[in-house]
Amino acid sequence: MLFDEAVRWVDFDCRRSRASQVEPDGNVSGAQVDRFANLFVLLRGISKEKAFAVGAEIAASITEMNPYPVKLKFEKVYYPCILQTKKRYVGYSYQSVDQMAPTFDAKGIETVRRDTCPAVSKILEKSLRILFETNDINNVRNYVCEQFQKILSGSVPLMDFIFAKEYRGKAYYRQNASVPSLHIAKRRMIRDHRAEPRIRERVRYLIVCGEPKCTLISCVKEPEEFLLNPRLRLNVIYYIVRQISPALNRCFNMLGHDALRWFERMPKRIHYSRLEQRDRWFYETDRRGQLTLSQYFPVNACPVCKMPTTLSVCSSCREDSLNSCWCLLKEQKHLQRCCSSLIRLCYACSNILHNPAAMVNEGCTSLDCPVYFKRQRCGHLISRIRECGDILDTF
Incomplete structure (x- = not known):
């Protein structure tokens, strides 16, 4: 006592x-x-x-x-x-x-726990630092809304959304337990019965958008599967509403503020790649596998001035061919530079000096490397480069 x-x-x-x-x-x-x-x-x-x-x-x-x-x-x-x-x-x-x-x-x-994704711990820690240093909740709200906007626009690295949960063995769970690590282990064992994760091994996964009224466990995907399927989209609403906002509210609710209400009141817009949508519409003939509503419609926007049009290039940009070609060449050069710099960085890190064509598909696959996720976007960048080249050929 x-x-x-x-x-x-x-x-x-x-x-x-x-x-x-x-x-x-x-x-x-x-x-x-x-x-x-x-x-x-x-x-x-x-x-x-x-x-x-x-x-x-x-x-x-x-x-x-x-x-x-x-x-x-x-x-x-x-x-x-x-x-x-x-x-x-x-x-x-x-x-x-x-x-x-x-x-x-x-x-x-959550800043020191390992049962959440890095995006939660980073945003929470930075928000707390801003609160402690400025003693102004308005600065915290501005930062949180800015991070929400980056997440919605896809500017946050994919590796910040990967969960890593411990696998406890198939005999530890109930028969129909909805555990992400067990769900991934079963899917691996269907392909290869020897691919079961080790006990206490951390299995990585992320949450993607699914069909209406689907269960959360059906939206669990491995990072490699997500990178190989360009039609899968990260469920950013789940991360904001179910992961980031509750962690923030456990600290800021005591101050009388709600991070989820900040998200509901902030302006939002739909973000998608115009060139990728146009490329998918012109070059894909089988659209039965399209999963989102925007994939069923062509993007009626000029690639130069971004104004609505039903043509590949609007009439005003067609008349000013010199300026249009310069804009498209500038964008094409920027995309080529991004793709080339990512591949060169992987060459230097992996010591691959020969057979560079095999690098993109058979190189380093470390999920702890931020360059790996950026390098996987090279396929999307190449399609956008091809789209710019096809439009330039029409002039």
Whole structure:
């Protein structure tokens, strides 16, 4: 009961000063208390230096009250701090009075957990840093809405949306359990019974858009499968509504703000590649495998001025052929430069100097490399380059 007495003493002393309150972190209801139970003391309206003095005084008083070797260690000062629940908190920590630059210290939240995708931890950590440094929720909202817009436009790297969940073995799960790692393991074993993941191996997957009223488990795809099928689209709404927003709300709901409402109120637009849509319409004859509504319609937009037209190039751009050719050549050169730089970067990393044609399909397949996902877009870039060349041939 020594920890209970320490909590009561600190609570009484702090309430007497009307400056703080005590938040015990650990099981303090019984006689057996964890050896490393934490005690949080909230000090209102004092500076960091004063907090260190009060903390050292409390630690010395509690240590003096208890027999040896019981000791209350004064560990650090959080300034500022967000305490979600027991064993879940985050803040800027200071180990000593002389420490100038704070340390971002998080326990139990998504920034340090491995059961979510990197996009959640990155956006949450950056949002908390903005809140701690500026103390302005409007700056946080602007940053979060900007990240939502980037996700909707496809500007965020694909590797930030990949989950990596631990596989516990086929015998561990129920027969019809809807677990993504088990679902992927079953699909692998259909192709090859020896392809089952190892126990405790982290299986990677992502969530794609599915048919209406489909189950979430049916939208689970492996990254390699997603890259090989250009018709699959990342379910960005799921990531924003079901992953990123709940993680943000666990911190910002205590401040009276809702990240999901920020997303609902922000302006949105449909993002798709005009050249890829036009290329798919002109060159594909079998459209039975098309999955989205926009794939059933040609894109009636001029590739030069982006104005609506039913022709390959609008009449005004056709008359100004010199400027139109210059715009198309500029775009074609930019796409060629992007594709070439990605392939050269993979050559240098993989030490592939010969047979460059086999590099795109048979080179490095590391899912931890950000260049790998960019390199897979070379096929889409090549189709866009071909589209620009076909339009230039009409002049």
